[in-house]
Amino acid sequence: MTKKISFILVAGLLMMSFCSGLHAQNTLTDQEKQEGFVLLFDGSSSEGWRGYKKDVFPGKWVIEDGTLHFNPEADGKGGDIIFDKKFSNFHFKIDWKIAEGGNSGIFYLGAENDKFRAIYATAPEMQVLDNEKHPDAKLGKDGNRKSGSLYDLIPAVPQNSKGAEQWNSAEVIIKDGHVIHMQNGVKVVEYQIGTPEWKELVAGSKFPGINPDWANLQKEGYIGMQDHGNHVWFRNIKIKEL
Numbered sequence: 558m559t560k561k562i563s564f565i566l567v568a569g570l571l572m573m574s575f576c577s578g579l580h581a582q583n584t585l586t587d588q589e590k591q592e593g594f595v596l597l598f599d600g601s602s603s604e605g606w607r608g609y610k611k612d613v614f615p616g617k618w619v620i621e622d623g624t625l626h627f628n629p630e631a632d633g634k635g636g637d638i639i640f641d642k643k644f645s646n647f648h649f650k651i652d653w654k655i656a657e658g659g660n661s662g663i664f665y666l667g668a669e670n671d672k673f674r675a676i677y678a679t680a681p682e683m684q685v686l687d688n689e690k691h692p693d694a695k696l697g698k699d700g701n702r703k704s705g706s707l708y709d710l711i712p713a714v715p716q717n718s719k720g721a722e723q724w725n726s727a728e729v730i731i732k733d734g735h736v737i738h739m740q741n742g743v744k745v746v747e748y749q750i751g752t753p754e755w756k757e758l759v760a761g762s763k764f765p766g767i768n769p770d771w772a773n774l775q776k777e778g779y780i781g782m783q784d785h786g787n788h789v790w791f792r793n794i795k796i797k798e799l
Contacts (some may be wrong), residue, residue: 582792584624589795594650597640597780598625598794609637609676609781610669613637619786624654625782625788627661638687639667639781646799649729649780652792653685655704659720660693661685662708665729666778676781678768682708682744683729683738685789687721703741709762713738713745732799734776750774 583600597605606685616633619626629635644665655661665679686704688694693702697709705713705727712770717740719725728739738746749755751774759765759772782791 574784583794585795589797592797594648594795594797595793598792600624600792605639605640605642606638607639608634609667609779610674611636614783623796624792626788627782627784627789628788629786635784635786637664637781639676639779641666641779643777643779644796645777646671646732647730648797648799650793650795651727652724653727654790655685655687656723656788657687658690659721659789660691660783660785661728661787661789662783662785663729664779664781664783665731666774666776667781668775668778673768675783676779677708677783678771679775680778680781681710681736681774682783683727684708684713685727686718687781688716688718689720705738705745707736707738707748707766708747709760711746711748713740715743715745717741717743717745718771726793730799741742755793 583596583598585594585596597689601620603620606614608615615636615638617625617628617631617635619628619631651663662682662685664676664680664682665797667676670679673679684702684704684706686694688703695701700716703713703716704718710752719741726741734750736748736750737744756772764771
């Protein structure tokens, strides 16, 4: 009887621990609450999100297991998604997981423009990539298309992605045009929008061929995630306005 009771107690503690771990996703810590963070995704609905230049949430973005999952095999339409509020100065947090050989991205300061079908034509991108098996990792310059990088502009240094099928954390911090990318808790990119160095970087990238005015970013814009045709998952999406 004693052994049976001990087994039941251990099993109960393991179950409580498991459930606690699940509950910890898509919630705010006490410290984040004190600092003023708010959730942009509750793990169970698409409230606040919509398609880029759309009024509805695309069908290929599926809410499952506490994640926003782009599933190319799902019914409905795809496309990039955005949170339906503009932000200027902020600290943004998100976790991502990319499928093997996959590509996606996290955008900020995005604008909706009738000239462009996708948000990348108006917004900086923090790259989300399987660095080992997606060919984009070997393109660009000095690794500036690998995960965590300011896509096609500044490489993430150090390159500390955990790889495909693993959860990675990302943060974007913007204050008066000064931008920092954090990947897995480490600062990997830092730059200032609007400087001569910034304009030179953009001039040497792919973006002037897409949008000649790309370097002149708006000071307030949308946060979004990319449909690049590959499976990708996002969770723990939080923001604090600065």
